[in-house]
Each structure stands twice: as C-alpha cells, then as structure tokens.
Amino acid sequence: PAALALAVRRATARGELDPTQLDLEHGVGPIESGAVAIPRTTLAGLLAIDQFVELLPSLGESRAVEQAARVRTDADLLPLLRKALEPAYPLPRYLAAHDILVEAFGIGKAFGQRRKILVLTGDALTERMAGPAIRAWNIALALAAEHDVHLVTTNPLATPPPAPFRVSAGKFRELDAPIAWADVVVLQGHVxxxxxSLKKQHSGKIVVADLYDPMHLELLEQGKGVADDKRAADLAGVTRVLDAQLERGDFFLCASERQRHFWLGHLAAMGRLSPRLYDADPTTQSLLAVVPFGLPAEPPVRTGPGLRSSLGIGGTDHVVLWAGGVYSWFDPLTLVRAIDRLRRNRGDVRLVFLGMKHPNPEVAEMDIGTRTIRLADSLGLTGKHVYFNEQWVPYHERQNWLLDANCGVTTHYEHVETTFAFRTRVLDYLWAGLPIVTTDGDAFADLVRAERLGVVVPAEDDAALAKALEKALYDEEFAAGCVERLAVVAQRFAWPEALKPLVEFCRDPRPAADRLPGSADLVKTPSVRGRAMLRRDVDLVREYLAAGGASELARRVGGRALKVAKQRLRRG
Structure with missing residues (x-):
C-alpha cells in the first residue's frame, strides 16, 4: 500500500497537479462535466497502477514459479531491503509523502531495526588494554553506530575510558541478564x-565466536616447562573450550586466510561442514569470515611524551621498538643478541620493549621475559642499548611511543603457532609508518615481503637480524620507501574496513543453516535403505578394521553414536 500511495504522489508531484482541486471540503457547487487537464507525467503513473491490476493474475503465476525455485530465505534478503521505500525524486511534495508513509507503516523499524548486541570478553578493560580487550572494544565501537551495544568483561579490572556504548564488569553468575537482553552475543576466549545459559535456556540465541587467537597453539609453546601430565590436561581443556565454541556458534571470525583454512579444518572435524550448511552457502563465507585485528582509521597524532623523554633516550638515537608483551612463543633472545652485534658499529642503536608487565593480572608472567632481561644484563646492554619499560603503556597513549621509534620489530620461533599467528603489534607499526623487521613464517612476514614494508629474516639468525635492523634504521632511502608503502597498506586494516563482515552479519543476524530448528536440507538426496545400507556399513567396518583393527572400529562406532545423539538433541 505504501509503494502504491507513493507512486500516486510521485505522479501528481511530477505533473504539478493540484490534488485538492476536487476536494469536497472546498464546498459543493454546480456539477462540472468539463475535462480536467492532466499532464502526461501524471497520467503515466496512474495508468501504470491500472496496468499493474490487470497483470496481477499472471504475476501471481510467475511468482509461484519463482518461490518454488528459491534457495534463500526472507532473512537472507532482508539486508538488501534496509531502504525498502527509498525516495527516488527530489520533489518536495514527494519527499514529504515518503516520510509520512515510512512513519505510518513502520518501514524503518521493520527493515532497519537496531539490534541489541552483547560483546563479551574476559580481558581487563582499562586504560592499559591488551589485544583481546582492544579487539572487543573496537567491535563494540563499530557496532554501536547501528545498534544498542553492551560490552561486558568477566575480568574484575574494568575502569574503561569513556565510550558511546554501555560498559560493565560481571561475574559469570551475573551474565544471564545481559544474555537474555541481547539479540546477538559476540564472545571470545574462555567466555x-x-x-x-548459552548452551541451555538460551541455546537458540545467535552467537558470534571470535577465533582470532588460536590459544591451543599458544599453549603448546607456553607449556613447555610444565609437567607432561599437566601440560596434556591443560591442552585438552583449552581444546574443549574451542570445540564448544565451534559447535555452538552461528558465525565465526578469524584473523587471516591462513587461519580461515585452519578453522575450516576444525569445523569439518566437528561435523559443522554439513550438506545442509554447504547447500546454503558453498563458500562458507556466511559461517566463517576473515576479520583481521585492525588499526585506527586516523593516523597517529602526538598527545604527550613518548619513549625518548620517558626513558632518557637521545633525540638522534636510532630506536628499534618491540611494541607489545614478551611471551613464550616469541624470540626476544635472538633480538638482544642482534642488538649486541649491531651496537659495535652503530653506537646509537637503542632497543625498547614497550611493556613487560601484562595489564591483566590473570595472565601469568612468563619465563622468557626474565631470561631476556638476564641476557641483556649479562651483555652489558640494559640501560645503554636495551631498555625495558616495565608498565604497560596506556592504549590511548601508545602513539606517542610509536612516533618516537625508527623501526618496529617482531621475532619468533619456527613452529605451528607462528604459522597461524596474527601479530597484532605489527599493526601498530603499520599505523605509525615504521619500517618492519620480522622473522619469517607468519602471515605478516608474507605481507612485509610482498609489499616491501621492511625486511624478513630467518628464525634464530642474529647475524641476519642485525643486518636487517641496520638497513631499516640507517638506509634512509630504503626506510623512506617503506614508509610510503606502509601508508597505503595500512588503509586495508583500518577497523571500519576490517570489521565489515561482522557489521554486515549483525544487520541481518541469523542462526547458522545447520542450527535452524526443524530445517531441512536445501538439496534433497535419497536416503540409503535396506541392502544398500547394509553394504555401506559392511564396507565401513572393513575400512576401519584395515585402518586400525578392533580399537579403531570401536572408536568409530562410539563417535558415530555420539554424533547421532547430538543431532537428536539439537532437533528435539
């Protein structure tokens, strides 16, 4: 009705026809039988509506054909209709009618509804935020532009800076109320x-699981010094946490294409890449999207003192910055040895570790930090060529330290954590325009090499690292070229760009295709019955016995029974 009414108003407005000329409110006078002049632009609109009525029977038939062939639901189409009654002509009377109809029929509410979105993190929300909190904060900030957002941390440390959304801390017993309030829950880590309740009474709630941090791979490296039985138990516990997220989630976020391949494998192993889900979206982009860690859209601006004045480093010294914490999966020892090499020829080289003490007290201090300080002490570098800033720099002040540096560095070992890692500190180097020196093996090393943003070196090679640092610090032409290219690449990682897949999903949040209650596969396949089923099962038994004997057969049968039980619980 609104569209038809707007079509009539468009017709009269284009023809500049007075719609009140036959209004009875003007009084009843002598009956006039003379013709009323109607412009062709007005008549065209009215005749089109008349023809629409004439064509309705055939339109109904063609619509039935289209509906029978549909493979997308109304929910899939809804995001395309956020401006379902968009104004098409800049005519004052037409625009006035548009506003009246949108308000009267509630079109804006129906097609552009604000959602209630809960963002959950377990990290400390303070002036000194680490990666998970920074990511949760920027997710909340981006979504708050279109929705009602509540950011909640389960960490007792919650003294956040001012925000255009609600921020609070809550113990796990206090999460039921915000979960019940929300239409969508975005969570990360162990939350x-x-x-x-998200697995029980709110099991139908739409959940977005942020998998940007493969924490079980970190734990493999971090737990090297732990007793074998405890290490295995810790890893099994973290893996169960991730399994629960992968089983429960409706939409997943990862940080890179490498990670996307990794998590697709995990989802397949969990049975989530089902025919039902595949038939709905063969690309699986609607299930798992690349949402990298981002950086501010605006370039950094100095607002206060940086590392030079804070640590007593000279204005002409050449500074290498390690922007972030020192964790077990990194290799700061090779970096310190490289500085020891370089300072023999370049006496003004300085290495600064931005923050040794993690802002979240629940994150235990790691032995690698102590070993790094001891090595620098033993080489006589501490306070001369290597500086350790003990306290974490506040998130909104870090640009002052970045802008005092000449290049950024990250070094790590060659292991599986590196392969799938996304070193968020490198984004700060991009943001500040710092040439990057990095160990090979991760996604950012590929980016640095491909875009010529710095130098990539082999793992645990202090001689190559010293040479790379010298090039980034003292080759002015090379450094200037890196800075120019960094400015272009940084735009790809701005938070508004990085978070686009999540923003789009939250405009039309929906359960994953395989979690829709009572839904059927879009592509029908005949079920296996009778002798065909028996032959299939016999073939499987032979395959399992050949692969691992009776124990493998027992394991497979148990797994199949568990899968069937889970499917029945999900349906029921």
Whole structure:
C-alpha cells in the first residue's frame, strides 16, 4: 500500500497537479462535466497502477514459479531491503509523502531495526588494554553506530575510558541478564564456559565466536616447562573450550586466510561442514569470515611524551621498538643478541620493549621475559642499548611511543603457532609508518615481503637480524620507501574496513543453516535403505578394521553414536 500511495504522489508531484482541486471540503457547487487537464507525467503513473491490476493474475503465476525455485530465505534478503521505500525524486511534495508513509507503516523499524548486541570478553578493560580487550572494544565501537551495544568483561579490572556504548564488569553468575537482553552475543576466549545459559535456556540465541587467537597453539609453546601430565590436561581443556565454541556458534571470525583454512579444518572435524550448511552457502563465507585485528582509521597524532623523554633516550638515537608483551612463543633472545652485534658499529642503536608487565593480572608472567632481561644484563646492554619499560603503556597513549621509534620489530620461533599467528603489534607499526623487521613464517612476514614494508629474516639468525635492523634504521632511502608503502597498506586494516563482515552479519543476524530448528536440507538426496545400507556399513567396518583393527572400529562406532545423539538433541 505504501509503494502504491507513493507512486500516486510521485505522479501528481511530477505533473504539478493540484490534488485538492476536487476536494469536497472546498464546498459543493454546480456539477462540472468539463475535462480536467492532466499532464502526461501524471497520467503515466496512474495508468501504470491500472496496468499493474490487470497483470496481477499472471504475476501471481510467475511468482509461484519463482518461490518454488528459491534457495534463500526472507532473512537472507532482508539486508538488501534496509531502504525498502527509498525516495527516488527530489520533489518536495514527494519527499514529504515518503516520510509520512515510512512513519505510518513502520518501514524503518521493520527493515532497519537496531539490534541489541552483547560483546563479551574476559580481558581487563582499562586504560592499559591488551589485544583481546582492544579487539572487543573496537567491535563494540563499530557496532554501536547501528545498534544498542553492551560490552561486558568477566575480568574484575574494568575502569574503561569513556565510550558511546554501555560498559560493565560481571561475574559469570551475573551474565544471564545481559544474555537474555541481547539479540546477538559476540564472545571470545574462555567466555562461553562462563556463560552456560548459552548452551541451555538460551541455546537458540545467535552467537558470534571470535577465533582470532588460536590459544591451543599458544599453549603448546607456553607449556613447555610444565609437567607432561599437566601440560596434556591443560591442552585438552583449552581444546574443549574451542570445540564448544565451534559447535555452538552461528558465525565465526578469524584473523587471516591462513587461519580461515585452519578453522575450516576444525569445523569439518566437528561435523559443522554439513550438506545442509554447504547447500546454503558453498563458500562458507556466511559461517566463517576473515576479520583481521585492525588499526585506527586516523593516523597517529602526538598527545604527550613518548619513549625518548620517558626513558632518557637521545633525540638522534636510532630506536628499534618491540611494541607489545614478551611471551613464550616469541624470540626476544635472538633480538638482544642482534642488538649486541649491531651496537659495535652503530653506537646509537637503542632497543625498547614497550611493556613487560601484562595489564591483566590473570595472565601469568612468563619465563622468557626474565631470561631476556638476564641476557641483556649479562651483555652489558640494559640501560645503554636495551631498555625495558616495565608498565604497560596506556592504549590511548601508545602513539606517542610509536612516533618516537625508527623501526618496529617482531621475532619468533619456527613452529605451528607462528604459522597461524596474527601479530597484532605489527599493526601498530603499520599505523605509525615504521619500517618492519620480522622473522619469517607468519602471515605478516608474507605481507612485509610482498609489499616491501621492511625486511624478513630467518628464525634464530642474529647475524641476519642485525643486518636487517641496520638497513631499516640507517638506509634512509630504503626506510623512506617503506614508509610510503606502509601508508597505503595500512588503509586495508583500518577497523571500519576490517570489521565489515561482522557489521554486515549483525544487520541481518541469523542462526547458522545447520542450527535452524526443524530445517531441512536445501538439496534433497535419497536416503540409503535396506541392502544398500547394509553394504555401506559392511564396507565401513572393513575400512576401519584395515585402518586400525578392533580399537579403531570401536572408536568409530562410539563417535558415530555420539554424533547421532547430538543431532537428536539439537532437533528435539
């Protein structure tokens, strides 16, 4: 009705026809039988509506054909209709009618509804935020432009800076109320284990699981010094946490294409890449999207003192910055040895570790930090060529330290954590325009090499690292070229760009295709019955016995029974 009414108003407005000329409110006078002049632009609109009525029977038939062939639901189409009654002509009377109709029929609410979105993190929300908190904060900030957002941390440290959305801290017992309030829950880390209602009474709630941090791979490296039985138990526990997220989630976020391949494998192993889901979206982009860690859209601006004045470093010294914490999966020892090499020829080289003490007290100090300080002490570098800033620099002040540096560095070992890692500190180097020196093996090393943003070196090679640092610090032409290219690449990682897949999903949030209650596969396949089923099962038994004997057969049968039980629980 609104579209038809707007079509009539468009016709009269284009023809500049007075719609009140036959209004009875003007009084009843002598009956006039003379013709009323109607412009062709007005008549065209009115005749089109008349023809629409004439064509309705055939339109109904063609619509039935189209509906029978549909493979997308109304929910899939809804994001395309956020401006379902968009004004098409800049005519004052037409625009006035548009506003009246949108308000009267509630079109804006129906097609552009604000969602209630809960963002959950387990990290400390303070002036000194680490990666998970920074990511949760920027997710909340981006979504708050279109929705009602509540950011909640389960960490007791919650003294956040001012925000255009609600921020609070809550123990796991206090999460039920915000979860019940929300239409969509975005979570990360171990938070799902602290919110059991998402698996029970709120099991139908739409959940976005942020998998940007493959924490089980970190734990493999971090737990090297732990007793074998405890290390295995810790790893099994973290893996169960991730399994629960992968089983429960409706939409997943990862940080890179490498990670996307990794998590697709995990989802396949969990049975989530089902025919039902594949038939709905063969690309699986609607299930798992690349949402990298981002950086501010605006370039950094100095607002206060940086590392030079804070640590007593000279204005002409050449500074290498390690922007972030020192964790077990990094290799700061090779870096310190490289500085020891370089300072023999370049006496003004300085290495600064931005923050040794993690802002979240629940993150235990790691032995690698102590070993790094001891090595620098033993080489006589501490306070002369190597500086350790003990306290974490506040998030909104870090640009002052970045702008005092000449290049950024990250070094790590060659292991599986590196392969799938996304070193968020490198984004700060991009943001500040610092030439990057990095160990090979991760996604950012590929980016630095491909875009010529710095130098990539082999793992644990202090001689190559010293040479690379010298080039980044003292080759002015090379450094200037890196800075120019860094400015272009940085735009790809701005938070508004990075978070686009999540923003789009939250405009039309929906359960994953395989979690829709009572839904059927879009592509029908005949079920296996009778002798065909028996032959299939016999073939499987032979395959399992050949692969691992009776134990493998027992394991497979148990896994199949568990899968069937889970499917029945999900349907029921």
């Amino acid at each position: 799902l284990e602290l919110a059991p």
